[in-house]
Amino acid sequence: MNPALSIALLLTGLQVAGGQKVTSLTACLEDQSLRLDCRHENTTTVPMQIEFSLTRDAKKHVLFGTIPEHTYRSRTNLTNRSTLKVLYLSGFTSRDEGLYTCELYLPGQPPTYSNRNVSVLRDKLVKCRGVGLLAQDASWLLLLLLSLPLLQAMDFVSL
Ligand SMILES: *[C@@H]1O[C@H](CO)[C@@H](O)[C@H](O)[C@H]1NC(C)=O
Ligand SMILES: *[C@@H]1O[C@H](CO)[C@@H](O)[C@H](O)[C@H]1NC(C)=O
Ligand SMILES: *[C@@H]1O[C@H](CO)[C@@H](O)[C@H](O)[C@H]1NC(C)=O
Ligand SMILES: *[C@@H]1O[C@H](CO)[C@@H](O)[C@H](O)[C@H]1NC(C)=O
Numbered sequence: 001m002n003p004a005l006s007i008a009l010l011l012t013g014l015q016v017a018g019g020q021k022v023t024s025l026t027a028c029l030e031d032q033s034l035r036l037d038c039r040h041e042n043t044t045t046v047p048m049q050i051e052f053s054l055t056r057d058a059k060k061h062v063l064f065g066t067i068p069e070h071t072y073r074s075r076t077n078l079t080n081r082s083t084l085k086v087l088y089l090s091g092f093t094s095r096d097e098g099l100y101t102c103e104l105y106l107p108g109q110p111p112t113y114s115n116r117n118v119s120v121l122r123d124k125l126v127k128c129r130g131v132g133l134l135a136q137d138a139s140w141l142l143l144l145l146l147s148l149p150l151l152q153a154m155d156f157v158s159l
Helices: 001-019 132-153
Strands: 020-030 033-040 049-056 059-064 074-082 084-089 098-105 109-120
Touching: 001 084, 020 098, 020 109, 033 049, 033 098, 033 109, 059 084, 084 109
Parallel strands: none
Antiparallel strands: 020 033, 033 084, 049 059, 049 098, 074 084, 098 109
């Protein structure tokens, strides 16, 4: 590739990546599965990739990403929303304890743009509240609907 073009691409990548940032990573237990909720910004159309990994005993295991580890591939599934990625790891045991990371990266360009960590210990793991994603989304919608009249009253929204 033309070097000037690569630099231009790199720069565009760096600029637009500003709109994509991991904002939170939380872990909870749902049935026997570990559920990781990774929330991120996505205000650009750059095809950012997401990677979930586990660091245990100073070794990094990729659970979901470009090259997931074979042993985890069959145990995970990902729910993809525009600003929320939910990863399930089935059959969670104390052997899956460690530091979990969710990170955003541009394909083929190493350093990570943004990441968040959550430390997972079996005894400290909370049960997931609500009945999965739908219930959560519904409560946000409800909150939004409830706050609309308030916002209107405060003249924030003029309908
Ligand atoms: C952000 O949205 C664009 C399309 O609008 C998509 O191509 C990209 O994969 C999304 N990023 C993530 C991390 O889901
Ligand atoms: C999530 O969906 C978007 C849009 O359909 C796609 O561009 C992106 O690659 C997907 N991300 C993952 C991690 O599957
Ligand atoms: C993903 O895994 C979880 C727990 O193992 C399960 O409850 C859920 O139905 C799975 N979702 C899909 C789309 O396979
Ligand atoms: C997450 O952990 C990695 C490895 O320990 C570290 O390099 C990174 O800065 C951490 N990220 C945050 C947001 O603390």
